[in-house]
Amino acid sequence: MMTEPNSFFQNRVRKRTIILTFFFFLWFFGLTLRLVQLQVIEHGRLRTAAVRQSQLKSKIVPERGTIYDRRGKILARSFPTPSVSYIPSEEESLPQKLARIEGLERVLELSPADLKRIKARIEKGETFIWIKRKISPEKAEQVRRLGLSEITIQEENKRYYPLGRLAAHVLGGVNIDDEGASGVELQYDAKLKGVAGEGLFLRDAKKRHYHREVLKPPTPGQDLILTIDETIQYIAQRELERAVESHGANWGAVIISHPPSGEILAMASSPGYDPNDFSAAHPEERRNRAIQYNFEPGSTFKIVTAAAARESGLVDFTDTFDCSNGSIKVAGWTISDHKKMGVLSFSEVIIHSSNVGTAMVGQRVGPENLYRMIRAFRFGEKTGVELPGEEAGIFHPLSKWSGSSLASQSIGYGISVTAIQVLQAMNVFANDGFLVPLHVARETFDFSPSLQASLSPGERVISGETASDLIEKVFEKVVLEGTGQAAQVEGFVVAGKTGTAQKIDPATGAYSARKHLASFVGFVPARKPFLSMIVVIDEPKTGLHYGGQVAAPVFQEIARRVLLCLGQTPQFDPAKKVITAQLRENISR
Amino acid sequence: MVRKRHEKKEIALAAACSLLAIAFLTFYIWHQAALISLGYQTSRLEEKIGQLEEEIKGLEIKKASLLSLEKVERIAREKLGLVEPRAEQIIYEDFRLINDDD
Numbered sequence: 001m002m003t004e005p006n007s008f009f010q011n012r013v014r015k016r017t018i019i020l021t022f023f024f025f026l027w028f029f030g031l032t033l034r035l036v037q038l039q040v041i042e043h044g045r046l047r048t049a050a051v052r053q054s055q056l057k058s059k060i061v062p063e064r065g066t067i068y069d070r071r072g073k074i075l076a077r078s079f080p081t082p083s084v085s086y087i088p089s090e091e092e093s094l095p096q097k098l099a100r101i102e103g104l105e106r107v108l109e110l111s112p113a114d115l116k117r118i119k120a121r122i123e124k125g126e127t128f129i130w131i132k133r134k135i136s137p138e139k140a141e142q143v144r145r146l147g148l149s150e151i152t153i154q155e156e157n158k159r160y161y162p163l164g165r166l167a168a169h170v171l172g173g174v175n176i177d178d179e180g181a182s183g184v185e186l187q188y189d190a191k192l193k194g195v196a197g198e199g200l201f202l203r204d205a206k207k208r209h210y211h212r213e214v215l216k217p218p219t220p221g222q223d224l225i226l227t228i229d230e231t232i233q234y235i236a237q238r239e240l241e242r243a244v245e246s247h248g249a250n251w252g253a254v255i256i257s258h259p260p261s262g263e264i265l266a267m268a269s270s271p272g273y274d275p276n277d278f279s280a281a282h283p284e285e286r287r288n289r290a291i292q293y294n295f296e297p298g299s300t301f302k303i304v305t306a307a308a309a310r311e312s313g314l315v316d317f318t319d320t321f322d323c324s325n326g327s328i329k330v331a332g333w334t335i336s337d338h339k340k341m342g343v344l345s346f347s348e349v350i351i352h353s354s355n356v357g358t359a360m361v362g363q364r365v366g367p368e369n370l371y372r373m374i375r376a377f378r379f380g381e382k383t384g385v386e387l388p389g390e391e392a393g394i395f396h397p398l399s400k401w402s403g404s405s406l407a408s409q410s411i412g413y414g415i416s417v418t419a420i421q422v423l424q425a426m427n428v429f430a431n432d433g434f435l436v437p438l439h440v441a442r443e444t445f446d447f448s449p450s451l452q453a454s455l456s457p458g459e460r461v462i463s464g465e466t467a468s469d470l471i472e473k474v475f476e477k478v479v480l481e482g483t484g485q486a487a488q489v490e491g492f493v494v495a496g497k498t499g500t501a502q503k504i505d506p507a508t509g510a511y512s513a514r515k516h517l518a519s520f521v522g523f524v525p526a527r528k529p530f531l532s533m534i535v536v537i538d539e540p541k542t543g544l545h546y547g548g549q550v551a552a553p554v555f556q557e558i559a560r561r562v563l564l565c566l567g568q569t570p571q572f573d574p575a576k577k578v579i580t581a582q583l584r585e586n587i588s589r
Numbered sequence: 590m591v592r593k594r595h596e597k598k599e600i601a602l603a604a605a606c607s608l609l610a611i612a613f614l615t616f617y618i619w620h621q622a623a624l625i626s627l628g629y630q631t632s633r634l635e636e637k638i639g640q641l642e643e644e645i646k647g648l649e650i651k652k653a654s655l656l657s658l659e660k661v662e663r664i665a666r667e668k669l670g671l672v673e674p675r676a677e678q679i680i681y682e683d684f685r686l687i688n689d690d691d
Contacts, residue, residue, distance in 0.1 A: 074653040079646055162653035234658040490676060564679070 173278030298501025302410030362410025491570020495524020
């Protein structure tokens with residue numbers, strides 16, 4: 001009685017178990033098939049889709065190196081700044097995407113051109129679109145508050161130039177991607193920009209970043225120290241801009257260097273620009289006239305003729321030249337002085353900048369000697385200063401010289417030079433006949449403001465005797481009693497040379513009587529020079545046009561201020577010629 | 590009776606083992622939680638350091654901008670009414686003749 005129901009019950013349970021096992025097996029089999037389909041058959045496609053949806057590899061831009069002046073003042077530095085980008089969702093329709101961007105129009109002040117660009121990229125189906133780059137943190141916060149899922153804010157480096165227009169032409173500028181576009185930013189781009197790293201962003205289903213992993217850390221760019229001195233640069237730039245404005249000139253350029261080391265302490269070009277807004281600056285404003293403009297130098301080039309005369313031994317300081325006619329005709333080309341000067345010694349020819357006398361000196365020197373000297377001073381080739389776009393000037397080989405070339409080149413015509421070439425040539429005299437290359441960047445990371453002579457003496461161009469004789473007997477006197485008197489600096493002996501070059505009028509193709517290029521190149525003190533400088537002013541329009549009237553006063557003002565700021569005490573008291581001493585209390589009164 | 594005593598011993602041993610395992614697991618979980626918490630704290634501090642370093646850099650840029658000679662001169666002239674000294678107002682304490690060097 002007891003076994004029958006038990007047996008019935010056990011059979012029923014067994015049947016149910018078999019059915020359940022069967023269904024379970026069926027379910028498991030189906031599940032296995034599905035897993036095989038997902039994990040084996042469609043593995044590749046699904047894995048790619050999953051990775052694309054959940055991961056985003058991106059470049060980590062390294063921080064660009066900082067640029068300092070010689071005293072450690074920051075001239076250029078990069079700083080993280082927010083940028084807004086859009087990663088369109090595949091699920092959204094085109095009108096939805098466009099509506100999303102229009103939602104940002106007011107906050108980001110998007111221009112119609114910006115909107116057009118963004119819409120075109122959305123229509124093209126691009127997966128990453130910049131909406132607006134390098135915006136203010138306040139604007140970024142406003143965008144964040146909108147809570148738009150596909151809009152991301154990421155940080156990029158923006159280049160800041162805290163001193164604005166100061167040394168703009170030396171620094172240059174960068175483009176929107178923080179790449180060097182001109183100046184030392186371009187020259188040292190590889191060093192400054194560093195090496196990019198790689199990062200991996202993990203995203204959720206709504207493409208929001210929830211984790212960032214650095215796959216390869218970026219290597220920051222190296223810092224750069226310039227030889228430029230912020231204070232000297234400020235003085236040079238301000239005085240140059242004043243002169244260009246007061247004379248109604250087209251442009252102007254000033255370079256200041258320390259002759260024994262070849263360090264450039266200031267390089268200014270007017271008109272200028274603000275590198276913080278590099279792309280908005282006009283190409284003419286971005287042009288560094290100190291190195292990127294060829295011009296006929298006129299009388300400043302007589303320093304080369306004088307050097308050739310003395311080095312060849314063919315002209316003595318006391319040799320005389322008859323300039324009483326006021327003009328001379330050479331191979332159909334008339335060379336004239338601004339007034340009849342009578343009979344002049346070789347020294348006086350240069351001191352008073354007689355074109356007639358210098359042409360006669362050139363003829364005595366001869367084409368071979370003059371050509372050799374011009375080459376020795378490295379005209380016709382780039383100085384090699386570490387700035388891009390330097391011009392080499394125009395200097396024809398001796399075989400291409402015409403009958404008038406000797407006379408014209410003796411007085412600085414028929415040859416084109418750059419301001420930096422003329423300064424480099426003048427530095428040869430300041431350095432006892434050695435050519436010390438000019439440079440704007442320091443090789444070592446050193447903030448020492450002190451000025452020390454270069455370790456390598458440079459290449460000899462002329463003898464020390466020629467250099468010192470010309471300084472003492474000619475270039476000092478140019479400033480003391482000649483055409484460069486406006487360059488005198490109280491308490492210091494200045495050596496220099498003025499230049500006034502007539503410019504060719506493009507309309508007539510002939511030298512214009514109204515268009516001039518005024519210049520002055522010199523150094524101070526004349527013995528053991530501390531600084532050398534060239535000032536070039538193009539087409540002064542206020543009546544004054546001679547180098548001695550327009551450029552020499554700029555030299556004087558800059559030199560006076562720079563010597564003061566460098567703590568250089570005057571070598572003599574021009575009024576008393578005695579040592580004076582004052583109590584400190586008196587200074588404050 | 591013997592069997593019953595043996596069971597009690599086993600139960601006690603099992604209970605002790607369980608307690609030990611629970612204690613070990615508790616300690617391990619607490620340790621892990623503390624580590625994770627410290628990790629978060631470190632991460633937050635590193636983030637803060639990064640932010641402060643950026644802030645320092647930003648302030649250095651601002652300082653350089655505020656100390657630009659153009660701004661200093663403008664303030665000196667316009668706000669403080671300072672003027673440039675005339676040549677005769679400049680007095681040199683260390684005044685030497687050029688011949689002194691020779």
